[in-house]
Each structure stands twice: as structure tokens, then as C-alpha cells.
Amino acid sequence: MTLEQCTVPSGLIIPDNIPGPDLKPGTLESVADTLRTAGSTAVAHAETAESTWGGLPAVLEAPEGPTIYAALGTPSTTASTIETKFDRVADALDDFAAALGPIKDTFAVITTDAVAFRATIRSDERVWVSSFVMKNDVTHAMYEEARLPGTSPERRLELELLQNAEFAKVPHAPGSADVAPTPGGG
Structure with a gap:
């Protein structure tokens, strides 16, 4: 948002163009929760796959067996890495959402003040003095x-x-x- 977007050419404020209403800390927090859930779900699925397929070496002998069996142990490690990264991003989103709340509140006060000030302006853009x-x-x-x-x-x-x-x-x-x-x- 630039000053030019919040004012008319004469310099008067356009209250509706002041940012703030579109800032949604709750949406950021929701995305953070979704990332945390996705990370823990990935780990749970990977652990289930390892557990389910873990008995395969006892019943299957194949020339590619060692390669397949080695790969079966990596999903939970990879999923844990993803979960850790998702958690870091989620923490950052939560921190940003927490910082955004007071900024949104300040923009709301500025908008209210701008609306009140604009009410004192005449149509010729001069300040109304009763x-x-x-x-x-x-x-x-x-x-x-x-x-x-x-x-x-x-x-x-x-x-x-x-x-x-x-x-x-x-x-x-x-x-x-x-x-x-x-x-x-x-």
C-alpha cells in the first residue's frame, strides 16, 4: 500500500483504502495448524507403512530385496524431517500472526480517525469550522x-x-x- 493509494490528489485521506480489514491473523494461525497436522499425519502414515511392510523380508526373497528393504526404513525419517520443517514454518506463521494483530488494531484506529477527520472536510476539501x-x-x-x-x-x-x-x-x-x-x- 502506498500513500498515493490512500489519498486523493489534493492529499486528503481515503479511509476505505487504509489497509487493515484484509489482514487476517486467524488465517495465518489456521495455516500454521494445518501445517502441524500435515507434518504429524505424514509421520503417522510413514510409520504405519514401515510397520505394515516391515515383515516383507521374512516372506519375500528377490534379487532387488535389499534395495527395497533399505527403502522401507526411510519414509519415517523423511516424514520426520518434513514435520520438523513444517513445525518451524508454523511457528513463524504464529509469530507473524501475533505481531499482525496489534498492527491491524492500529490500522483500525487510524481508519476511525480518518473517517472522523473527513467528516470535518467540506466538499471543496477545506476543513469545516462551525x-x-x-x-x-x-x-x-x-x-x-x-x-x-x-x-x-x-x-x-x-x-x-x-x-x-x-x-x-x-x-x-x-x-x-x-x-x-x-x-x-x-
């Missing part, structure tokens, strides 16, 4: 200073211009500038 937040968190201190008895008229004008500049950042619904109170207050 008039309430602007009034209470940004301009209220300017308003309070302007009301103080010792504030000069020049400073009041400066504060009013600063407030107006901040309020100009608040988005307005299309056509809202044309809305006026009803004459007579009704």
Missing part, C-alpha cells in the same frame, strides 16, 4: 477584550476586523447571504 467553534474557541477572547473599558477605539476596530476575518472562514450555505429577517420581525 460558527459555534469559531465564536467560542477563536473569537471570544477578541470580543471580551473589545468590551473592556480600557480598550482604545483603534484596538476595538482592530479586534473587530480580526473577528470578521475569522468569521469569514466559516462556510455559508449557498444562497444564505440573501437571507434577511422578515420585516416587522415576523
Whole structure:
């Protein structure tokens, strides 16, 4: 996954493209279990074959006998080697699955944060600032200073211009500038 795949050209995050949901630690653990079972099953089958065919030298004499009889002793050794290798791979898969869980959880938090952040973005890809937040968190201190008895008229004008500049950042619904109170207050 690249940054370009998780963002639009303007740089905004595309939450649905953040990896994570497709990470499946449980699948890795299941594959590890399957490998362990396959290894132990191979050993069991090889031991059964050796046991079953082990009596062959007593009843069969053939010129190829020593070669055949020697081969009968190798399946369980080979199967044990395979089982050991499968166990090592399974252990590695389990370790990877254990490490992947917290990564998946972190991606989920990032995705949730990205969704919340995108909810603050307007269609023109600017951050939405509500008039309430602007009034209470940004301009209220300017308003309070302007009301103080010792504030000069020049400073009041400066504060009013600063407030107006901040309020100009608040988005307005299309056509809202044309809305006026009803004459007579009704």
C-alpha cells in the first residue's frame, strides 16, 4: 500500500483504502495448524507403512530385496524431517500472526480517525469550522477584550476586523447571504 493509494490528489485521506480489514491473523494461525497436522499425519502414515511392510523380508526373497528393504526404513525419517520443517514454518506463521494483530488494531484506529477527520472536510476539501467553534474557541477572547473599558477605539476596530476575518472562514450555505429577517420581525 502506498500513500498515493490512500489519498486523493489534493492529499486528503481515503479511509476505505487504509489497509487493515484484509489482514487476517486467524488465517495465518489456521495455516500454521494445518501445517502441524500435515507434518504429524505424514509421520503417522510413514510409520504405519514401515510397520505394515516391515515383515516383507521374512516372506519375500528377490534379487532387488535389499534395495527395497533399505527403502522401507526411510519414509519415517523423511516424514520426520518434513514435520520438523513444517513445525518451524508454523511457528513463524504464529509469530507473524501475533505481531499482525496489534498492527491491524492500529490500522483500525487510524481508519476511525480518518473517517472522523473527513467528516470535518467540506466538499471543496477545506476543513469545516462551525460558527459555534469559531465564536467560542477563536473569537471570544477578541470580543471580551473589545468590551473592556480600557480598550482604545483603534484596538476595538482592530479586534473587530480580526473577528470578521475569522468569521469569514466559516462556510455559508449557498444562497444564505440573501437571507434577511422578515420585516416587522415576523
